[in-house]
Each structure stands twice: as structure tokens, then as C-alpha cells.
Amino acid sequence: MDISHRKVSKKVLFTDNEGKALANKEIRVSQTNHEFLFGCGAFDFLPYVTMGATELQDAIDKWLAVFNYATLPFYWGRFEPEEGKPDTEKLMQVAKYLKEKNVKVKGHPLCWHTVCADWLMKYDNKTILKKQLERIDREVSGFKGVIDMWDVINEVVIMPIFDKYDNAVTRICNEYGRVPLVKAVFDEAHAQNPDAVLLLNDFNTSEKYAELIEECLDAGAPISAIGIQSHQHQGFWGREKLEEVLERFERFGLPIHFTENTLISGEIMPAYIEDLNDWQVDEWPTTPEGEERQAKEIEEMYRILFSHPLVKAITTWDYRDGAWLKAPSGFLRLDNSVKPSYTMLKDLVRGEWWTDTSVTTDKDGYAVIDAFKGDYRISSEGKEAAATFTDDSETKVKLT
DSSP, rough: OOOOOGEEEEEEEEOOOOOOBOOEEEEEEEEEESSSSSEOOOOTHHHHHHOOOOOHHHHHHHHHTSSSSEEEEEEEHHHHSSSOOOHHHHHHHHHHHHTTOOOEEEEEESSSTTTTOGGGGOHHHHHHHHHHHHHHHHHHTTTTTOOOOEEEEOOTTTTGOOOOOOOOHHHHHHOOOOHHHHHHHHHHHHOOOOOOOEEESSSSOSSHHHHHHHHHHTTTTOEEEEEEEEEEOOOOOHHHHHHHHHHHHHTTTTOOEEEEEEEBBBBBOOOTTTSSSGGGOOOOOOOHHHHHHHHHHHHHHHHHHTTSTTEEEEEESSBBSSSSSGSSSSOOOOOBBBHHHHHHHIIIIIITOOOOOEEEEEEEEEEEEEEEEEEEEEEETTEEEEHHHHHOOOOEEOOO
């Protein structure tokens, strides 16, 4: 698979602090982060950071050894169970911790009909919409500079016909229409942080979702990226479906994020289950055979997606087993030991797709660097510099 678009080949002039060329010097080029977003759910960071859950230390260290992109939960019904008392402080504490660790953070989601705030139900639809937009104002402006990426609205394809229970967001979606609601929430988020990456996110990967995206873009909704959920509890999609989905959504020319990826290492969920949430079990164990299968399938999926120029991020939803639906869906088992999938992905992200090399400058201080796009620490003879390589243009690096 061609991944040349993930790399640069740059002519770089290396100088000392006074601008003098470093001729005939060995230069160490050590990658510190990827441009590509290798993500994972970061729910474990909440008890670790805010409650000092030291028993999670090993799991946290393993998370940070692979991933550079975190999803944090902003489900309105849990974030603000009582009107006017949002859990802002805890989420801010965790988001700042992750940012300090060189991890990009995304908030999920700002608007969704599920896990919605029950207290909204006492209001009329006009007031619900007003409070929804105020909620977006508060989060997007309040977290600006710490969280600059949001799943703005979630699962809109099913939203107006969702009938499992009454909720405030489905009410306003039905009254105002899907496209006007999408445009309203995106406009509000964009107004509060024009530089933020704003995603539309859905589990429906059919033409219905593509039609919705087209309608929203035609209406002027400032959508930055397309979010694709890929919960594969009922079996691996495989190359054919992955390529079909990529072809369906690449026509928009927008960045594509695989936002919620799940591949399990135990028994596959029966095909007759329509809503994954309907599969309720007491336990769902991982198996040695399933773990080997999971590692193989995750590797195939990541290689396919990494080779597609429009794919900018892949987020695995469950870091540890037993999270959503008690599924064996993590990179770590229940006892926090690593599965083959963890080792495989670490070898890809911090090995095969990672640059740690040396170059030697010519008599004029120049050298060509072939490297994966990302952030670097450049060093030579006790002097260092930080650099970011994202294109092939010639550049200068000053070591001090």
C-alpha cells in the first residue's frame, strides 16, 4: 500500500544559534509525535487524573506509549445532570493533563438525542433549542485552546425517527428539521471557535448519511470533517466494505475520521441484533483465538485507512476490555495485561511508521530528511531544536 503521502522528503539547512551552517555534522532526527491522529477513548483518564486512581498508572502509561489523540465524554445528561451544574472543572483538568502530554483532545458530543439531559424535557421546543445552543457556546468557548475539536452532532440520520424513548433533541429535530438543526449547531460552534475542527458523526455509513452530508454542506453548515463510526461487534468489515465506505465519502473532499472503531477478541455478536445496545450479557470473555483474530483485523484496517490520503484520524473506542456492552474490545484485558493487538499497533505507530534516524550535513550545512509527517527533536553535539515536518518545502533548523 502506498503511504508516501504520510512522509516528507525535505532539504534542510542546519545552523547554530548564530546562523552559521553546521557543515559535515551528524544530525539526530527523533520523532516525538505523528501528524496523523492515532486515537483511543480516554475515559480512564478521568478517575486517574481527578481522583488519583493510581491503580490505573500502568494502563495510562501504556496508553500514552501509543496514542496521540483522545476522546473525552461530554454527554449532556452526565456532564450536566442538574441544570446549571456542569462538570466543567473535571473535564478541563483531564483535557489539560492530556494536552501537557502532547495529546490532541476531542470532545464528544455537543448535541445528541441519546444520554441527553432529562431536565430539558420540561421546556418547550424553542427553549430547548436555545439551551442547546447556549450549551455549545459554553463548552466550545470555555474549552477553547485546550479542546479545539468536537463531534458537534451525533447520529443525525436516525435522530428524527428515534423512538426508543422521548427526548429533547429528537423533539427539536422533528420540529425544525435535520438540516436546519445541523446548520444551527455547527454555526454556533464555529462562531465560538472559528479555528476548531468540527465533525458530523454517524454510525450509518450508507448513502443516507452521504445525502445528509450533501444537504448540510449545500445549506452552508461549516463541517470540517466527516466522522465514521465503525463498531464491528458483529464481525470485521473487511477490505471490500472499508473501500466501499471510503469511496462513498471521499467525494466530498473533506477529511475523514474513523471516530469510534471496535473490533472484539471474543465471540462475535449475532447478526440478528439490529441495535448493538440490545445485546446484554453478564460476561463476554476474550479468547486466545479471538485475540489473534482481533490483532490481524486491526492491522489490516489500519493499513488500509493509513494508505488513504483523506483519512486523518482513527480512534479505537474501548481501550480496555469490558467497557461498552462488556465486550472484549480493548487493547488491554480486564487485568490490564496487553493483548496482541496492543503490541501490533505499537509496533506500527512507534516502529514501522516512526522516524528515528541520523543524517550527515554537506559542506554547506544541508541534508535531506526522509521522515513521517509530525514533530521532531533535532540534536547534534549537545545542541537541540524542535521542528515540525508536514511538507516537502525546503526549511531551516537552528540548533541552540
